[in-house]
Amino acid sequence: MLGALGGIYAIWLREVKRAIRDRGQFIGGLSRPLVWVLILGIGLNPYFRAEIYGDVRFVVPYTYLQFLFPAVIVLNVMYTGVQSAVSMIWDREFGFLKEVLTSPMPRSHILFGKILGGATVAFAHGCLVLLIAQFTDVSLRMTDLYLGLLLMFGLGFGLTCVGAVIANRIRSFEGFGVFSNVVILPLYFTSSSIFPLNPALSGSQTRVVYPEWLVAVIKANPVTYAVDALRGVFIGFNQFDPGIGPVVIAAIAIVGFAVALFDFSRQS
Amino acid sequence: MVGGDVSEGTAPVVEIAGLGKRYGRTLALDGIDLSIGRNEVFALLGPNGAGKTTLIHILCTLLKPDTGTARIAGFDVSRQPLKARRQLGVVFQEPSLDSRLTVQENLNFHGLVHRVPFRLRRRRITEMLELVELTEWRHALVRTLSAGMKRRVEIARALIHDAAVVILDEPTVGLDAQSRERIWAYLGKLRRERELTLIVTTHYIDEVDSCDRVCIVDHGKILALDTPEALRARYGVEQVRITPRDLATRTGIMEQNPNAIAEASGDIVLPGATHGVVDRLLGGFGTGISNISIERPSLESVFLTLTGREIRDQAAERPTLARPNARTGEPVN
Numbered sequence: 001m002l003g004a005l006g007g008i009y010a011i012w013l014r015e016v017k018r019a020i021r022d023r024g025q026f027i028g029g030l031s032r033p034l035v036w037v038l039i040l041g042i043g044l045n046p047y048f049r050a051e052i053y054g055d056v057r058f059v060v061p062y063t064y065l066q067f068l069f070p071a072v073i074v075l076n077v078m079y080t081g082v083q084s085a086v087s088m089i090w091d092r093e094f095g096f097l098k099e100v101l102t103s104p105m106p107r108s109h110i111l112f113g114k115i116l117g118g119a120t121v122a123f124a125h126g127c128l129v130l131l132i133a134q135f136t137d138v139s140l141r142m143t144d145l146y147l148g149l150l151l152m153f154g155l156g157f158g159l160t161c162v163g164a165v166i167a168n169r170i171r172s173f174e175g176f177g178v179f180s181n182v183v184i185l186p187l188y189f190t191s192s193s194i195f196p197l198n199p200a201l202s203g204s205q206t207r208v209v210y211p212e213w214l215v216a217v218i219k220a221n222p223v224t225y226a227v228d229a230l231r232g233v234f235i236g237f238n239q240f241d242p243g244i245g246p247v248v249i250a251a252i253a254i255v256g257f258a259v260a261l262f263d264f265s266r267q268s
Numbered sequence: 269m270v271g272g273d274v275s276e277g278t279a280p281v282v283e284i285a286g287l288g289k290r291y292g293r294t295l296a297l298d299g300i301d302l303s304i305g306r307n308e309v310f311a312l313l314g315p316n317g318a319g320k321t322t323l324i325h326i327l328c329t330l331l332k333p334d335t336g337t338a339r340i341a342g343f344d345v346s347r348q349p350l351k352a353r354r355q356l357g358v359v360f361q362e363p364s365l366d367s368r369l370t371v372q373e374n375l376n377f378h379g380l381v382h383r384v385p386f387r388l389r390r391r392r393i394t395e396m397l398e399l400v401e402l403t404e405w406r407h408a409l410v411r412t413l414s415a416g417m418k419r420r421v422e423i424a425r426a427l428i429h430d431a432a433v434v435i436l437d438e439p440t441v442g443l444d445a446q447s448r449e450r451i452w453a454y455l456g457k458l459r460r461e462r463e464l465t466l467i468v469t470t471h472y473i474d475e476v477d478s479c480d481r482v483c484i485v486d487h488g489k490i491l492a493l494d495t496p497e498a499l500r501a502r503y504g505v506e507q508v509r510i511t512p513r514d515l516a517t518r519t520g521i522m523e524q525n526p527n528a529i530a531e532a533s534g535d536i537v538l539p540g541a542t543h544g545v546v547d548r549l550l551g552g553f554g555t556g557i558s559n560i561s562i563e564r565p566s567l568e569s570v571f572l573t574l575t576g577r578e579i580r581d582q583a584a585e586r587p588t589l590a591r592p593n594a595r596t597g598e599p600v601n
C-alpha cells in the first residue's frame with residue numbers, strides 16, 4: 001500500500017516541480033488575474049450598476065469587480081489545469097511516458113498521480129487570484145474560505161481530467177494556443193462569468209432579456225455552476241440553487257476521471 | 269527455434285513463442301520463438317526495421333502482440349503485465365528522461381515508481397551513478413547533458429531497482445566510438461557484479477562479439493541464433509587478406525576479383541578463402557604482395573551469408589537518410 005503511494009507521490013512531485021521551474025506558467029498565472037480583474041473589472045465597473053431616476057434596484061447587489069472575482073479564479077484554475085493535461089501529450093511525444101508505463105504501477109495510479117499533480121498546480125494558481133482579493137473589495141475573512149479552497153481544488157481536479165480527455169482526442173494538436181481558443185475561452189465566456197444571466201440591471205429594465213440560445217448554452221455549460229458555486233462562497237451571490245455548484249464540480253471530477261482513465265487505459 | 273539452446277540448463281527467464289505483430293501491411297514480427305536463460309547476455313542483431321524494437325515493446329508490455337505469447341520470469345506479458353514489468357529494467361531506443369528534472373530526480377522518480385525502499389534507493393542511485401561515471405552530474409538538469417551522458421543516465425536508471433531482466437534497445441546508437449565503448453564496458457562490469465539477464469539490441473556487428481548468444485533477425489524473422497563462435501563456424505566465410513606492395517598490384521588484384529573489397533588501409537579482403545585462391549594470387553602477383561593471410565570468419569560475413577546484405581552499409585547510410593529527431597537532432601532509427 002505504501003509502495004503504491006510512493007509511485008503516486010513521485011508522479012505528483014514531478015508535476016509540481018516542473019510547474020515551479022516553469023517561469024512562463026507562473027507569470028501567466030499571475031498576469032491573467034491582474035489583467036482580467038484590474039483592467040476589465042475596473043473598466044466595466046461603472047457600467048454594471050445602473051442608477052435610473054435615482055432609483056437603484058440591483059439585480060446583482062455587487063460591484064462588477066466583486067462579480068468578476070470568483071470567475072477569474074475559475075479562469076486561472078481552468079487554464080492551469082488544462083495546461084497540465086496538455087503536458088500528458090508531451091510526455092507521450094518525448095518518451096517519458098514509456099518510462100512510467102513500464103513501471104509496475106497500474107494505469108489508474110499513474111493517471112491519478114498525474115491529475116493530482118495538475119490539480120495541485122491549478123489550485124495554486126487559483127490561490128494566486130486570492131492574493132488580489134482586497135483590490136476587488138472581496139473580503140476573504142467574511143467567507144467560508146475552506147469551503148472555497150475545497151471547491152477550487154475539486155474544480156482543478158475535474159478540469160485537469162477534462163483537459164486530459166480533450167487533449168487525447170484532438171489529434172492535430174498544435175500547442176496550447178488551439179486549446180485556449182477552442183476550449184478554455186468559449187467555456188469561460190459561456191459560464192455567466194463576465195455577465196449575469198439576467199441582463200436587467202434595474203427594475204425599469206426588466207424587459208431586457210438575452211436570446212434564448214445564449215441562455216441555453218450558459219445553462220448547459222457545467223462551468224457555469226462552478227462559477228456560481230465560487231460566487232456563492234466568495235461574495236454570497238448565487239444565480240442557481242447553491243447546492244447545484246458543488247454537485248456539478250464533484251460530477252466533473254468523477255466523470256472526467258472515469259473517461260480520462262478509460263482513454264488512458266485503452267491507448268497505452 | 270534456430271539452433272543454440274539455453275546454456276546451463278537453468279529455467280529460461282524470457283520465453284517467447286510464436287510471436288507475431290503486424291502494422292498495417294508491414295509484418296514487423298513473423299513468428300518469433302526464443303528463450304533466454306538466467307544471467308545470459310543476449311544480443312539481438314539486425315538492420316534497421318528488422319523488428320527489434322517491436323519485439324522489445326512487446327516484452328515490456330507497451331505493445332500487444334497479434335499472435336503468440338511472451339513470458340518474463342514466468343509472467344505472461346499480456347495477462348500479468350504488472351508482474352512482468354516488475355522484473356524488467358528498460359533502456360528505450362528513443363530518449364525517455366525528463367529533461368527538466370535533474371539526474372538525481374530522474375533516478376529517484378524511477379526508484380519510487382518501482383517501489384524501491386528509501387535506503388536501497390539512495391544506495392543504488394549513488395552506486396549506479398558511479399558505475400556510469402556521472403557522480404559529479406548528479407544535480408545537473410538532464411537537458412544540460414550531452415547525448416552520450418543522457419544515455420548513461422538511462423542505463424543507470426534501468427538498474428535502480430532489482431530487475432531480473434534488463435533490456436537495452438540500441439543503447440549505443442548515434443553515439444561516438446568512445447561513448448559506445450564505455451557503455452559496453454559498464455555492461456561488462458555490471459555483469460560481473462550483479463546477477464541479471466541482459467538483452468541488448470544493436471545494428472553494430474562489432475558490438476556483439478562479447479555476448480553469450482547472438483540472435484540475428486531480419487524482416488521479423490530469426491535467421492540464426494547461437495554463440496558468436498558457433499555462428500562463425502557455421503555461417504561465416506573465411507577471408508583472405510592481402511597487403512599489396514604497390515598500386516599496380518592492388519588494381520590488378522581488384523580487376524581479377526570482382527568480389528574483392530578494398531579497405532581504406534590499402535589492404536584487400538577477399539571473401540571465400542581456399543588454398544587455391546592463395547596459390548593463384550601468389551602465382552599471379554607473387555612479388556607484388558607483401559603479406560597474405562587467411563582470417564577467421566567475421567560476424568559480418570555471417571550476416572552477409574544469412575541475409576545477402578551487409579549490415580554495415582545500412583548502419584552507415586541510414587542515419588543520413590533518416591528524419592532527424594526534432595528534439596535531440598539525432599537520427600531516428
Ligand SMILES: Nc1ncnc2c1ncn2[C@@H]1O[C@H](COP(=O)(O)OP(=O)(O)O)[C@@H](O)[C@H]1O
Pocket residue numbers: 291292294295296314315316317318319320321322323601
Ligand atoms: N508504429 C508503427 N507503425 C507502422 N509501422 C511500424 C511502426 N513501428 C515499426 N514499424 C515498422 O515495423 C518494422 C519493424 O520496426 P522496428 O521494430 O522499429 O525495427 P528495428 O527496431 O529493428 O529497427 C519496420 O518496417 C517499421 O517500419
Ligand SMILES: [Mg+2]
Pocket residue numbers: 317320321322361437438601
Ligand atoms: Mg529499433
